[in-house]
Amino acid sequence: xxxxxxxxxxxxxxxxxxxxxxxxxxxxxxxxxxxxxxxxxxxxxxxxxxxxxxxxxxxxxxxxxxxxxxxxxxxxxxxxxxxxxxxxxxxxxxxxxxxxxxxxxxxxxxxxxxxxxxxxxxxxxxxxxxxxxxxxxxxxxxxxxxxxxxxxxxxxxxxxxxxxxxxxxxxxxxxxxxxxxxxxxxxxxxxxxxxxxxxxxxxxxxxxxxxxxxxxxxxxxxxxxxxxxxxxxxxxxxxxxxxxxxxxxxxxxxxxxxxxxxxxxxxxxxxxxxxxxxxxxxxxxxxx
Numbered sequence: 422x423x424x425x426x427x428x429x430x431x432x433x434x435x436x437x438x439x440x441x442x443x444x445x446x447x448x449x450x451x452x453x454x455x456x457x458x459x460x461x462x463x464x465x466x467x468x469x470x471x472x473x474x475x476x477x478x479x480x481x482x483x484x485x486x487x488x489x490x491x492x493x494x495x496x497x498x499x500x501x502x503x504x505x506x507x508x509x510x511x512x513x514x515x516x517x518x519x520x521x522x523x524x525x526x527x528x529x530x531x532x533x534x535x536x537x538x539x540x541x542x543x544x545x546x547x548x549x550x551x552x553x554x555x556x557x558x559x560x561x562x563x564x565x566x567x568x569x570x571x572x573x574x575x576x577x578x579x580x581x582x583x584x585x586x587x588x589x590x591x592x593x594x595x596x597x598x599x600x601x602x603x604x605x606x607x608x609x610x611x612x613x614x615x616x617x618x619x620x621x622x623x624x625x626x627x628x629x630x631x632x633x634x635x636x637x638x639x640x641x642x643x644x645x646x647x648x649x650x651x652x653x654x655x656x657x658x659x660x661x662x663x664x665x666x667x668x669x670x671x672x673x674x675x676x677x678x679x680x681x682x683x684x685x686x687x688x689x690x691x692x693x694x695x696x697x698x699x700x701x702x703x704x705x706x707x708x709x
Contacts, residue, residue: 422451426672430661431653437551438654440473440500447648448675449478450507455485455681457511460688462487465539467531469493469522469580470549472501474649475597478676479546479683480504484513486684491516491535493549493580500650514539522549522576523568525583532583544687545584547577547619548597552612552655566611573615577622590636595686596623600645600702616643620698627696638695640686645702646673668703 429444440447466483470476471492477500480490490508492515494501501517508515516538520527535542550573555561581594588594601609602616620641627639646652646665652673653661665673682699685691700707 422448422454424448424672424675424678425648426666428648428661428664428673430658432658432661433650433654436553436654437470437495437497438473438650439497440477440650441503443648443650443653447474448677449680450481450677454677455482455684457485458487460486460684460690461544464488464543464687465491465535465541466544466546466687467491467493467535467542467580467584468546468548469576471546472497472504474651475644475647475676475679476546476548477504477507478680479548480515481507481511482680482684483544483687484508484511484515486688487513488544489514489539491518491531491538493518493520493522493531495519495521495549522579523571525579528576528579528583531580532587536587541589542584542587543592545580545588545594546597546683547580547594549576550597550612550615552609552651554608554655554657555610556608558610561611569611570615573612574618577619581626585637588637592636593638593640593687594626595683596639596641598623598641598643598698600643600700600705600707602643603707623698624696631695638686638691640691640694640696641698642679642682642686643698643700643702643707644674644679645700645705647679647701648673648675665703668705670703672703674701674703
């Protein structure tokens, strides 16, 4: 399958944006990249930020492997409903849960609803995030800094803390970090900080759960430039046509190109992997 290597200049005024407004639409599924299977048969996954972008691709990939999915999203109703239809097309259930992950009580409510519906939880994917481009540190307001940390870091913490008592041996947690956690980004300072925190959280929680002999694995995926609603809703419109072209592969990635890593880390094929990060960044060498 071929993927686009440039994009039309476009901008959305609402963040984290809407997938259905993007041109071209992100690629989240096809018949050959991730074929149907049974790697996650009868498992239940919670995916935050699962309405669009990488989250949508992971939800559909999990459904193709036999998992039921609970999608946690902020306010992107149409995107969430489109994802639900895509999951259900593979014969799996998809529960939509709308709310604000910066509120700890909402995270608790999510877990309660999922347990009431499915009776067990096997996979947690912490993927919800926001990012805001700024020209300097001085341009980052306290309000923006708080929102970025509360969404990206607090949300991950709240969801993990709420889910953990319900996970059994063999379950897993997968966090979405970013290439910017490793090399930084001059216009995404606060966002890069949150992704660094998530990387450290992944490693530390993995160590704690290993020491407690819980049998629960914790890993992360670090995407590079991926064509998701994040891009037209947070970057300057002039940068969109060349988005991703500086990578060694010369193009941005598509959400479907990330989904396989989440499937692998959630499956028994990754039973000896914890505390690690898979880098999906178009060929950039990352040591860390």
